[in-house]
Amino acid sequence: MTINRRQFIENSILTGVGLSTGILGKLPTEKVLPKLCILHTNDVHSRIEPFPMDGGRNQGLGGAARRAALIKKIRSEEQNVLLLDSGDIFQGTPYFNFFGGELEIKLMSQMGYDLATIGNHDFDGGIDGLHKQLPHANFDFVSANYNFDNTILNGKVNSHKIFNKAGLKVGVFGLGIELNSLVPKELYKETQYLDPLIQGQKIASRLKNDEKCDLVICLSHLGYNYRDNKVSDVVLAQNTSDIDIILGGHTHTFMSKPDIRRNTKGEEVIINQVGWAGIMLGRLDIEFEHAKKGKCVSCKNSLINS
Amino acid sequence: MMKRHVIFLSILSISIWSCSSKTYIADLDVNTSEISQDYQEDAEIASLIEPYKKEVTAQMVEIIGTLDKKLTKRRPNSNLGNWFADALKDESSRLYKKQIDFAVQNYGGIRIPSVSAGEITVGKIFELMPFDNKLLILECDGATVKKLTDRIAEKGGWPISAGLTFTIVDEHSEDVKINGEAIDMSATYIAAIPDYIANGGDNCEFLLDMKRYDTEKYVRDIVIEHLRREYKEGETQMADPSKRIAIKK
Ligand SMILES: [Zn+2]
Numbered sequence: 001m002t003i004n005r006r007q008f009i010e011n012s013i014l015t016g017v018g019l020s021t022g023i024l025g026k027l028p029t030e031k032v033l034p035k036l037c038i039l040h041t042n043d044v045h046s047r048i049e050p051f052p053m054d055g056g057r058n059q060g061l062g063g064a065a066r067r068a069a070l071i072k073k074i075r076s077e078e079q080n081v082l083l084l085d086s087g088d089i090f091q092g093t094p095y096f097n098f099f100g101g102e103l104e105i106k107l108m109s110q111m112g113y114d115l116a117t118i119g120n121h122d123f124d125g126g127i128d129g130l131h132k133q134l135p136h137a138n139f140d141f142v143s144a145n146y147n148f149d150n151t152i153l154n155g156k157v158n159s160h161k162i163f164n165k166a167g168l169k170v171g172v173f174g175l176g177i178e179l180n181s182l183v184p185k186e187l188y189k190e191t192q193y194l195d196p197l198i199q200g201q202k203i204a205s206r207l208k209n210d211e212k213c214d215l216v217i218c219l220s221h222l223g224y225n226y227r228d229n230k231v232s233d234v235v236l237a238q239n240t241s242d243i244d245i246i247l248g249g250h251t252h253t254f255m256s257k258p259d260i261r262r263n264t265k266g267e268e269v270i271i272n273q274v275g276w277a278g279i280m281l282g283r284l285d286i287e288f289e290h291a292k293k294g295k296c297v298s299c300k301n302s303l304i305n306s
Numbered sequence: 307m308m309k310r311h312v313i314f315l316s317i318l319s320i321s322i323w324s325c326s327s328k329t330y331i332a333d334l335d336v337n338t339s340e341i342s343q344d345y346q347e348d349a350e351i352a353s354l355i356e357p358y359k360k361e362v363t364a365q366m367v368e369i370i371g372t373l374d375k376k377l378t379k380r381r382p383n384s385n386l387g388n389w390f391a392d393a394l395k396d397e398s399s400r401l402y403k404k405q406i407d408f409a410v411q412n413y414g415g416i417r418i419p420s421v422s423a424g425e426i427t428v429g430k431i432f433e434l435m436p437f438d439n440k441l442l443i444l445e446c447d448g449a450t451v452k453k454l455t456d457r458i459a460e461k462g463g464w465p466i467s468a469g470l471t472f473t474i475v476d477e478h479s480e481d482v483k484i485n486g487e488a489i490d491m492s493a494t495y496i497a498a499i500p501d502y503i504a505n506g507g508d509n510c511e512f513l514l515d516m517k518r519y520d521t522e523k524y525v526r527d528i529v530i531e532h533l534r535r536e537y538k539e540g541e542t543q544m545a546d547p548s549k550r551i552a553i554k555k
Binding site: 060091186278287289 | 329334335341342346350358359362509
């Protein structure tokens with residue numbers, strides 16, 4: 001599979017773009033960069049068990065124990081796995097009403113989640129309810145645009161986290177949706193919502209330029225796209241720079257393939273989302289290359305075109 | 307809607323390369339999988355779930371009612387919406403020990419599209435109403451009730467109980483009647499409303515100033531109690547197709 005794909009890519013490059021050599025080439029002096037396997041979920045909504053066999057559209061799908069088995073299998077085949085969640089872990093089945101999210105967090109910990117952001121429904125047990133479940137988490141939550149300074153979560157949620165995967169530096173940050181009128185104030189209390197475009201740009205630049213991350217990922221619970229100008233993953237992608245990948249949530253969008261948009265520098269941003277309820281496990285396999293001067297595909301393309 | 311199979315997609319030469327960075331994405335493959343019945347369960351995870359599942363299942367399977375016809379959720383009216391709002395009105399009248407004029411439930415708060423005829427379990431009511439919203443009793447002046455029916459009209463119709471009727475004309479309400487009489491803007495009406503709306507959700511901020519009594523019970527539990535009681539009394543839940551909200555074109 002890989003060999004065919006590689007040949008296909010090289011053929012495409014040669015015929016389609018008309019570059020002579022080297023883009024994906026194996027120059028002997030080139031250091032081989034590790035592959036990264038990003039697994040992701042969003043809006044799992046307390047779906048511990050698969051959907052019941054009741055004739056519904058999703059019957060028999062999902063289930064934490066099956067997802068865990070798949071993750072285990074992938075880990076046995078891949079060296080550098082990052083397992084991420086884009087929020088709305090809570091709410092939707094009696095497991096949440098009964099146990100306040102304890103089981104959801106314990107399961108994610110056992111599956112080896114690396115990081116998650118906070119969705120609007122993660123406040124459904126109150127900010128105190130979320131805080132109460134943190135001891136069950138062996139992974140961190142990140143949000144770059146919720147200011148928790150005057151809440152019980154003060155100091156418990158960072159804006160981002162940097163992972164080192166076999167020498168690759170991957171910066172991951174979180175963005176959450178406006179809570180006002182979506183979540184009762186008595187639940188989120190003094191959580192302050194900050195502009196996701198401003199905060200997102202700030203942290204992405206820091207990760208890309210100061211921290212020199214090889215890859216910058218945003219875990220977003222803003223929603224994929226809206227008819228009006230409401231801030232969304234698409235708006236974020238097009239109005240910022242330094243974000244490579246946006247793993248989204250909130251709109252429960254099943255995307256058959258990622259949406260690719262251009263950022264303010266004209267670079268491509270990949271947006272992906274995998275529906276809801278743990279029906280899908282998102283997987284992006286990424287190969288990296290050293291980009292030597294003049295060998296950037298898009299730069300070359302624009303030169304040819306101009 | 308996408309095909310629910312393993313997706314294999316290769317995106318060629320994604321060049322999200324930043325000139326300040328030393329690496330760029332050379333190749334990105336999407337290998338998203340559907341978690342179907344083809345996958346075996348992980349034994350460790352299944353055993354972690356087991357005790358929780360036992361506790362949940364024991365309570366969810368309890369039969370608390372029977373239903374004569376399938377209930378379906380629709381706008382502006384539906385037999386599911388009617389049934390739900392009527393249950394809130396009836397049960398909150400008992401809690402408040404006073405006649406409630408009407409009950410309202412926001413459309414989005416009912417989370418499944420239908421309830422099948424036959425036996426109703428606790429689990430089904432949890433699916434219908436997973437949110438832990440409490441029911442509040444509000445004393446509203448007629449003018450505020452009119453604001454509420456205008457909002458409901460603007461949103462295309464929400465479940466409302468017997469006792470309230472109106473007509474949607476160009477996204478606002480007209481001919482609002484309470485217990486069969488034209489609304490009196492200065493009169494006080496007693497309404498049963500989930501806290502989500504009563505606290506200003508779905509743009510109902512005008513309800514925030516209304517005098518309120520907290521039932522301190524979840525909307526879901528109120529419906530469950532209503533069902534249990536009538537089931538004990540041998541009553542069957544009857545679908546009511548009446549049109550409480552009319553639309554004038
Ligand atoms: Zn959600």
